[in-house]
Amino acid sequence: MKYRIRIIHERTSRRFRGRYKGHEIEITRADRKGLRVYGWYIMVWAPSGALCYDGYWPSSLLMEGPKTMDEAIEQALRGSLLIPDIDSQ
Numbered sequence: 001m002k003y004r005i006r007i008i009h010e011r012t013s014r015r016f017r018g019r020y021k022g023h024e025i026e027i028t029r030a031d032r033k034g035l036r037v038y039g040w041y042i043m044v045w046a047p048s049g050a051l052c053y054d055g056y057w058p059s060s061l062l063m064e065g066p067k068t069m070d071e072a073i074e075q076a077l078r079g080s081l082l083i084p085d086i087d088s089q
Contacts (some may be wrong), residue, residue, distance in 0.1 A: 016069060016073060023044050023047065025076050025077075027042050027043075038058070042072065042079065055082040
């Protein structure tokens with residue numbers, strides 16, 4: 001991951017809480033094995049308290065394999081428009 005988050009409150013393989021450019025980021029592993037659904041639940045709040053990102057991001061598509069915590073953090077930054085989306089350039 002090329003974007004460095006300097007303030008990290010918590011980081012495990014299943015949970016992340018940190019701050020980037022004043023925005024609070026919370027990511028939780030959200031697996032439902034019985035339903036064969038694997039992914040991350042991502043929330044990002046602006047300094048004003050407004051919610052910039054609130055949603056489930058699938059971790060495993062048939063051909064791609066599971067996504068890592070670093071990929072989930074990058075998705076949180078892209079999805080909340082804190083970094084440019086490389087697909088739109």
